[in-house]
Amino acid sequence: MAVTEKQTSPSAAKVWGIGVRQIVYMALGAALYGGLSYLTNILQLPATSNVSFRPGIVIPLFFGAVFGPWVGLFTGGVGNLIGDYISGYGVYWNWDVGNALIGFIAGLVVYITLGRYFARRNIIMAEVFTIIAVIVGIGFAAYTDIWVSKYTIAAATGNFVPAALSDLVNGLILLPILLVAYNAAVRRSGRG
Amino acid sequence: MLINFPYIKRDTPIHRLDPRAKFLLLLGWGLAAAQTSNFWFMLVGFTGAAWYYSLARLKWSETRRVWYFIIFLNFMLIFVNYFLSGGAIVQGVDMTHPHMLFTLPFIGLKHTAPFIGPASLPFSVESITFMITQGQRNFSIAFLAVVIPYTTDPGLMGITFKGMGLPDKFSYAIDLSFRFLPTVARDFGVTLDAQRARGFEIDKLRGGIFGKIARLAPMVVPVVIGSVVGAEDIISAMELRCFGVGKRTWLTELHPRRIDRVIITLCIAGFLLVTALNIAGNFYASGPLHVLHIQGIPSFLFA
Numbered sequence: 001m002a003v004t005e006k007q008t009s010p011s012a013a014k015v016w017g018i019g020v021r022q023i024v025y026m027a028l029g030a031a032l033y034g035g036l037s038y039l040t041n042i043l044q045l046p047a048t049s050n051v052s053f054r055p056g057i058v059i060p061l062f063f064g065a066v067f068g069p070w071v072g073l074f075t076g077g078v079g080n081l082i083g084d085y086i087s088g089y090g091v092y093w094n095w096d097v098g099n100a101l102i103g104f105i106a107g108l109v110v111y112i113t114l115g116r117y118f119a120r121r122n123i124i125m126a127e128v129f130t131i132i133a134v135i136v137g138i139g140f141a142a143y144t145d146i147w148v149s150k151y152t153i154a155a156a157t158g159n160f161v162p163a164a165l166s167d168l169v170n171g172l173i174l175l176p177i178l179l180v181a182y183n184a185a186v187r188r189s190g191r192g
Numbered sequence: 193m194l195i196n197f198p199y200i201k202r203d204t205p206i207h208r209l210d211p212r213a214k215f216l217l218l219l220g221w222g223l224a225a226a227q228t229s230n231f232w233f234m235l236v237g238f239t240g241a242a243w244y245y246s247l248a249r250l251k252w253s254e255t256r257r258v259w260y261f262i263i264f265l266n267f268m269l270i271f272v273n274y275f276l277s278g279g280a281i282v283q284g285v286d287m288t289h290p291h292m293l294f295t296l297p298f299i300g301l302k303h304t305a306p307f308i309g310p311a312s313l314p315f316s317v318e319s320i321t322f323m324i325t326q327g328q329r330n331f332s333i334a335f336l337a338v339v340i341p342y343t344t345d346p347g348l349m350g351i352t353f354k355g356m357g358l359p360d361k362f363s364y365a366i367d368l369s370f371r372f373l374p375t376v377a378r379d380f381g382v383t384l385d386a387q388r389a390r391g392f393e394i395d396k397l398r399g400g401i402f403g404k405i406a407r408l409a410p411m412v413v414p415v416v417i418g419s420v421v422g423a424e425d426i427i428s429a430m431e432l433r434c435f436g437v438g439k440r441t442w443l444t445e446l447h448p449r450r451i452d453r454v455i456i457t458l459c460i461a462g463f464l465l466v467t468a469l470n471i472a473g474n475f476y477a478s479g480p481l482h483v484l485h486i487q488g489i490p491s492f493l494f495a
Binding site for chain 1 (some may be wrong): 193197198219222225228243255257258269273307329330337338340341342346361362364365366367368369370371372373375376377380401402405406408411412413415416417419420421423424425426431435436
């Protein structure tokens with residue numbers, strides 16, 4: 001039996017509004033992203049072909065896709081700042097902005113999906129926005145180093161390619177798993 | 193599993209500084225240093241940043257892990273990139289008449305098959321000066337950046353960003369993020385132990401790269417979904433206390449001292465001055481207004 005979702009047009013208030021719910025999810029997303037980044041650095045998982053595991057990137061993608069662009073922006077930007085902060089590395093603004101862009105762009109999919117991912121089509125849309133978000137976000141972070149740190153385009157590209165590839169692989173694999181698990185949790189709580 | 197904030201409570205001039213001054217100093221210097229490759233300008237900034245770092249009285253044993261990473265990263269970015277790019281990393285400098293010192297036999301890219309072969313790697317006065325300037329730039333920014341987490345109480349982060357103009361809602365969310373961190377770390381540890389008891393071994397994931405990532409789901413999914421579902425109680429508690437209705441007051445207030453105001457003023461003024469000089473340098477081909485557009489290498493080095 002085919003199950004379809006009834007889609008209603010998104011209102012600007014629903015997508016861009018910031019209430020108590022959005023504030024709490026912003027804070028939670030940033031804490032999860034920062035904490036998971038810090039903890040998975042410690043775990044030092046084995047990898048092949050010099051691709052490092054960064055499963056935490058799914059956090060801003062997930063929070064953006066479900067709760068909207070502002071939550072995604074905060075989760076990515078402040079989460080990256082927290083991750084660097086608790087690692088003791090300090091504050092590097094262009095990489096914080098790049099991660100914020102990842103969450104923000106991923107959150108724009110809410111215009112199409114309304115934050116509901118019961119249909120396969122909506123999950124695919126979230127994946128498409130993930131690809132755009134990672135390329136734009138990591139591209140911003142890596143290529144602004146040309147201006148900030150006087151790198152060449154080759155050096156910036158050398159930063160961009162592995163970082164973007166790692167984030168894309170981690171995000172595209174883990175995001176659908178997280179969305180399906182969230183659907184199940186929402187249904188069980190009766191809010192779906 | 194615990195997350196320990198790197199903050200070390202101590203009484204030093206840097207610890208006593210207003211956190212807003214520390215952030216603005218980092219931002220102001222970072223943006224100013226990005227606008228020039230003048231060796232002397234960068235040397236002054238590097239010396240000042242090193243002195244600023246020394247005032248924080250951080251021990252090597254407390255920060256060595258961070259510095260190992262920063263030193264390695266800068267070595268890769270400055271020297272390895274120079275070798276890999278065949279010496280073509282100098283920016284913002286006139287390289288039409290470089291003053292060659294020596295060349296090293298190396299390999300480089302070619303236009304014809306096999307597209308890689310022997311090539312000499314040039315070292316000139318300009319390129320060596322540029323590498324030193326790059327090192328000064330990166331380490332001076334690192335000195336200002338590393339000081340912040342070790343000398344700033346994480347409980348002040350929210351009020352700091354509020355004081356820098358961020359709206360109340362975002363500032364409170366930053367404050368709440370730091371408060372969530374120990375809970376998230378505890379949940380992560382509990383989940384890891386529970387999954388280990390079920391045979392999940394995070395350091396022995398099977399499969400290729402995609403399989404390994406997919407097998408991380410038993411770690412990531414319970415923590416994230418559990419936290420999201422648990423956040424409903426916090427949302428309800430905040431709504432019951434009328435959060436967001438009316439103007440918010442803060443329990444902690446920051447009171448800048450004279451030295452904090454002086455530092456903030458100097459940061460903003462310094463950044464504006466550097467920006468103005470950088471713009472003016474485009475209209476004057478020589479003279480003091482062009483100073484940020486040259487490396488400042490003394491002419492006796494060209495003899």
